[in-house]
Amino acid sequence: MCGIAGLFYPATPKPVDPARLRAMADAIAHRGPDGAGVWTVPGVGFAHRRLSIIDLEGSPQPMATADARLTIVFNGEIYNYRELREELQRRGHVFTTDGDTEVLLHGYAAWGAAMLQRLNGMFAFAIHDAATQTLFLARDRMGVKPLHYAELSDGAVAFGSELKALLAHPLLRRKPDVRAVEDYFAYGYVPDDACLVAGVSKLAAGHYMLIERGKGTVKQRQWWDISFANRARGSAAALGEELIERMRDGVRSRMVADVPLGAFLSGGVDSSAVVALMAEASRAAVKTCTIGFDEAGHDERAHAAQVAERFATDHHVRVVRPDDFGLIDTLVAAFDEPFADASALATYQVAALAREHVTVALSGDGADEAMAGYRRYRFQAAEERVRGMLPPDLRRQVFGTLGRVYPKADWAPRPLRAKTTLLALADDGAEAYARSVGVTTPALRRALFSDAARAALGGHRAEERYIAAMRDAPARDAIDRAQYADMKIWLPGDILTKSDRTSMAVGLEAREPLLDHRLVEFVATLPQAMRLRGGEGKWLMKRSLERYLPRDILYRPKMGFVTPVSAWFRGSLSGAAAGLARSRVLGDSGWFDMNEIARIAEAHRTGREEHGRTLWQFVMLERSLKRLFA
Structure with a gap:
């Protein structure tokens, strides 16, 4: 795992200053504490920071072919580099x-x-071809590894693993780009097709770029996509066996390392499955890492300990x-x-804990998106059944009217908070799902934004990307479309960004075996009833894992890492929430x-309304703006 940066002049081969490349690489030194390298020729330069995982003493970067062409x-x-190496050696290549x-x-x-179609891995890389005067940039299928780029005023294309490079x-x-602010308040993160710094882009997952000198910057080209359009045939038992085998391959392929390796273990289904398959493949005890909280409703230590004991892990x-907001900065x-x-x-x-014991950690990330594990998929399926019972015009009239008159009762028990469901039923499926994955609603965003901001947005609406993804998805049904959109937007923008930045911040390599593309492509062909059945997400996965894991691990309610931000803003951070309305930066x-910010802070503090997640968005935005634009 590493950090990369570079400069390329598409118009004319201007000289590249190595000092600038070193500064770009030093900004992401945390991604590669084990070594550094810089390479320049007229018109192009690369910089690298290395975290040594494989071939610890060899493979310095930047690396060139013997003839210096590439x-x-x-x-x-x-x-799968070893298999590819053997194939290339048979073709006469010398390593x-x-x-x-x-x-x-x-x-x-x-x-x-x-070559990209042959790769099984997580990657972002740049290759310069001296013969054709081209720069080739590529990113892995799922978007596990990031890559940012921008055109500079002197004509250079700059790229780097992180924005700070x-x-x-x-x-x-x-x-700043105000459209990214709209996107951020909608989702809680800035999606991959946006950036808060205007002019900076992110290479999309499963895409590449080929920039040719003298021909300008070529647009991103998609080289991989997931399809839900086909359906596998076979019994649940047969498909379950294939699923386990593909999970096993994903885990074993990611256990190759020349440094200590372990796993995150929450005690949930996904991480427990990964640990079970690691234990099956390892002669030594698997190293597992768990964090716990001194709050019974959020603590999973007992479940993790149960799995650790079952597989005799270290x-x-x-x-x-859970209220360690000292980590905010x-x-x-x-x-x-x-x-x-x-x-x-x-x-x-948990990444910091793992880094004390290992350099590589496997996680269970990605299974919820691939195998329909989120509760929102169950809600979407139920709502779609109701939508199908009424003609669209009548449905909009009935549920829309009920939703508008039903009181918004954030304080009430869940069965009495029907306003959101009624309004969702009035919308079409894509619109409703786009809102369901959001944080701050469109109505609240409109109230929070100034007249100037609304004008600057020019009609840009964050939900449209989800609606477009679901409309154009290669899919058969509503759950297919929701999963497809999540895998294209939520997965790289939130889940994998979180995994990459937190692990790299402590010099740890995180690997996601349940996002092996062969596994994901197979799961996308499973009939909906084998992903979601009887209100149970990941149905076939759980059924097939019964030989490995006890039922109280497989079928207990999903917990995840819960951070009680709502409670913070009614307690220890209530003053910080009120102070947002006086923030000079905002x-x-x-x-x-600013009056609306003050209003929601007070309404939340008194319990009249629920705005904890929106207030958290303001806290993180304020501090990010200070770092980026102060």
Whole structure:
């Protein structure tokens, strides 16, 4: 795992200053504490920070072919590099190292962009071809590894693993994009097709770019997509066996490392499954890491201990405070852009614990998106059944009227909070789902934004990307479409960003075996009833894991990392919430109605309304703005 940065001049081969490249790489030194390298020729330069995982003494980067035609800088791991190396050797390629970086160089020489289809891994890399004067940038299928880029005023295209690498270049103009603020308040993160710094882009998951000197910047090209359009045939038993085998392959392929390796263990289904399959493949005890909370409703230590005992792991536990908001500034520095998924606090803490014992940790991330594990899929399926019972016009009239007159009762027990459901039933499925994954509602965003901000948005609405993704999804039914949109937007923008930034902040490599593309492609073909049945998400996965895990692990309610931000803003952070309305940073932006911020802070403090997540968004935004634009 590493950090990469670079500069390329598409118009004319201007000289590249190595000092600027070093500054860009030093800004992401946490991604690679084990080594550094810089390479320049007229018109292009690469920089690298290394976290040594495979071929510890070899494979320095940037790396070039023997004839110096191709040079690469690479972040990630290619899990099938040994098989590819053997295939390339049969074609006459000669290798001088034992790592996966050189395999990418020779693979590109042999197959060009078509090499990407052969790779099983997580990656973001850049290859310069001196013969064709081109720069090739690529990102893995799921978006596990990030890559940012921007065009600078001197004509250079700058790229880097994190935004802070670009910010280290003096020619990057720091101007905020209000459309990203709209997106952020809708979702709690800035999606991959947006950036808070205007002019900066993110290479999308499953995409590449080929920039040719003299021809300008080529648009991103998609090289991989997930399809839910086909259905596998077979009994539940047969498909379950295939599912386990693909999970097993995903885990075993990600256990290749020349450094200590372990796993995050929450005691939930996904991480427990990963640990079970690791134990099956390992002669030594698997190292597992768990964090706990001194709150019974949020603590999963007992479940994790049960799994650890079952598989005789080398188990490490740390109890942390769920209200450790002293980490806020650490997270702001790690993410650059505002990131309001409060579970990042706990994710950072378990990554820090793991780094004390291992350099690589496997996680269960991605299974909920791939196998329909979220509760929102169950709600979406139920709502779609109701929508199908009435003609659209009548449905909008009936449920829309009921939703408008039903009181908004955030304080009430869940059965009495029907307003959101009624309004969702009045909408079509895509619109309703787009709102269901959101944090701050469109109505509240409109109230919070100033007249100037609403004008600057020019009609831009965050939900439209979800609606478009669901409308255009290669899918058969509503749950397919919801999963597809989550895998294209939520997964890379929230889940994998959280995993990458928190793990890299402590110099840990996180791997996601349940996002092996062969596994994901197979699961997408399963009939809906094998993903979601009787209100049970991940149905076939859980059924197939009964040989490995006890039922009280498989079928207990999903908990996850819960951070009680709502309670904070009625207690220890109530003063900070009230202070948001007096924030000079937020006020000077001109984006917000500061009186409305004061109103929601007070309404939340008194319990009249629920705005904890929105207030958390303001806290993270304020601190990010200070770092990015002060």
